[in-house]
Amino acid sequence: MFLTFFRLTxxxxxxxxANLAAADEIQQVKTELLSLLERIEALEDENNQLKxxxxxxxxxxxxxxxxxxxxxxxxxxxxxxxxxxxxxVRARISGVANPTKDIEIGIGLASGGSDPTSTNQxxxxxxxxxGVVLDLAYxxxxxxxxxxxxxxxxxxxxxxxxxxxxxxxxDYNPEGLAVTYNRGPIFINTGLNWLESDAKVDKPIAMLGxxxxxxxxxxxxxxxxxxxxxxxxxxxxxxxxxxxxxxFGNSFMCTDSEALLGCKYNYDYEEIEVxxxxxxxxxxxxxxxxxxxxxNKAATDLNTGFEAGLIxxxxxxxxxxxxGYSYRDLEADAVFxxxxxxDVGGGGTDVKGHVLKGKFAINKTWKLALxxxxxxxxxxxxxQNYDRFQIDTEFKF
Numbered sequence: 001m002f003l004t005f006f007r008l009t010x011x012x013x014x015x016x017x018a019n020l021a022a023a024d025e026i027q028q029v030k031t032e033l034l035s036l037l038e039r040i041e042a043l044e045d046e047n048n049q050l051k052x053x054x055x056x057x058x059x060x061x062x063x064x065x066x067x068x069x070x071x072x073x074x075x076x077x078x079x080x081x082x083x084x085x086x087x088x089v090r091a092r093i094s095g096v097a098n099p100t101k102d103i104e105i106g107i108g109l110a111s112g113g114s115d116p117t118s119t120n121q122x123x124x125x126x127x128x129x130x131g132v133v134l135d136l137a138y139x140x141x142x143x144x145x146x147x148x149x150x151x152x153x154x155x156x157x158x159x160x161x162x163x164x165x166x167x168x169x170x171d172y173n174p175e176g177l178a179v180t181y182n183r184g185p186i187f188i189n190t191g192l193n194w195l196e197s198d199a200k201v202d203k204p205i206a207m208l209g210x211x212x213x214x215x216x217x218x219x220x221x222x223x224x225x226x227x228x229x230x231x232x233x234x235x236x237x238x239x240x241x242x243x244x245x246x247x248f249g250n251s252f253m254c255t256d257s258e259a260l261l262g263c264k265y266n267y268d269y270e271e272i273e274v275x276x277x278x279x280x281x282x283x284x285x286x287x288x289x290x291x292x293x294x295x296n297k298a299a300t301d302l303n304t305g306f307e308a309g310l311i312x313x314x315x316x317x318x319x320x321x322x323x324g325y326s327y328r329d330l331e332a333d334a335v336f337x338x339x340x341x342x343d344v345g346g347g348g349t350d351v352k353g354h355v356l357k358g359k360f361a362i363n364k365t366w367k368l369a370l371x372x373x374x375x376x377x378x379x380x381x382x383x384q385n386y387d388r389f390q391i392d393t394e395f396k397f
Contacts (some may be wrong), residue, residue: 092109154178
């Protein structure tokens with residue numbers, strides 16, 4: 001519009017000038033003014049290009065921040081041991097940026113220490129400051145056609161039924177590389193998760209895993225079935241963290257059993273998993289059923305695990321609720337215990353029992369939860385009763 005007005009003004013000026021100046025002078029003025037017009041048009045094009053680049057830069061470099069905070073009270077009763085009560089907090093925050101439309105960069109911090117299966121911090125010690133660790137540091141590349149590549153320290157890519165922790169603890173964020181495929185009803189997840197990558201510490205060792213699943217709708221229900229294979233080549237290795245005998249329920253042998261020296265894993269863990277997950281509705285309430293079975297073909301005994309559960313309701317909208325129940329029977333060498341659940345039976349393998357959980361949503365970001373664990377631990381040894389009660393208040397932003 002500005003250029004149109006400017007042209008009309010020039011034409012008018014030239015018409016007036018025609019009556020006042022000679023033809024050669026008029027031609028000189030026209031040439032100069034037309035040159036000025038071309039420069040203005042070039043500047044306007046350049047300005048539009050700069051606006052587009054600036055808009056694209058702002059959009060692509062927006063950082064999305066999210067996090068959560070949980071306050072927990074729990075009471076733990078283990079047969080033959082004094083009872084334990086404690087209050088704990090968990091805090092997590094992460095930022096995600098998309099420098100291009102197909103690249104994602106994520107960095108996250110969390111309360112906690114070196115334990116990869118827990119970001120809880122126990123309150124006390126005179127109010128001492130609590131630890132904060134690097135919880136996420138990854139890149140994700142969407143290659144197209146449903147294929148993605150992830151590298152660094154990232155959220156577990158393997159499908160877990162209703163956040164089932166029999167094989168993988170919910171706080172466990174693996175380190176390494178993953179390739180995923182998700183298109184239509186088929187999904188495939190593969191991963192190389194480092195257990196040790198530094199040859200200066202020990203021989204590098206990694207878990208290699210692959211999982212395939214199929215999802216479909218049946219009337220108003222959603223069904224997912226799948227299977228996976230995960231290889232932990234740890235036979236003859238010492239522990240990866242903790243004390244010399246921290247094998248998290250897995251079988252081990254020591255060269256000196258009294259002093260606990262030279263302790264090493266008895267088996268590799270070549271885990272075959274089969275699972276089914278059904279989301280439906282009963283009595284006008286969202287209802288979920290699931291079952292997960294695992295077998296370690298590298299162990300000769302105590303090598304199977306099973307979990308089944310249901311969830312009624314969904315605590316999402318304000319004043320909504322849900323109730324969940326699950327039963328687990330996990331033998332000592334069914335799975336690699338160091339990356340498994342840290343709550344049922346006190347954590348690790350060689351546990352069985354019931355878990356009951358209720359949750360109520362005060363609003364979309366604030367929920368209350370009660371969880372009761374009625375378990376047996378160290379089934380192949382002391383076979384102790386284990387009871388645990390948790391009260392949680394959870395916030396998300």
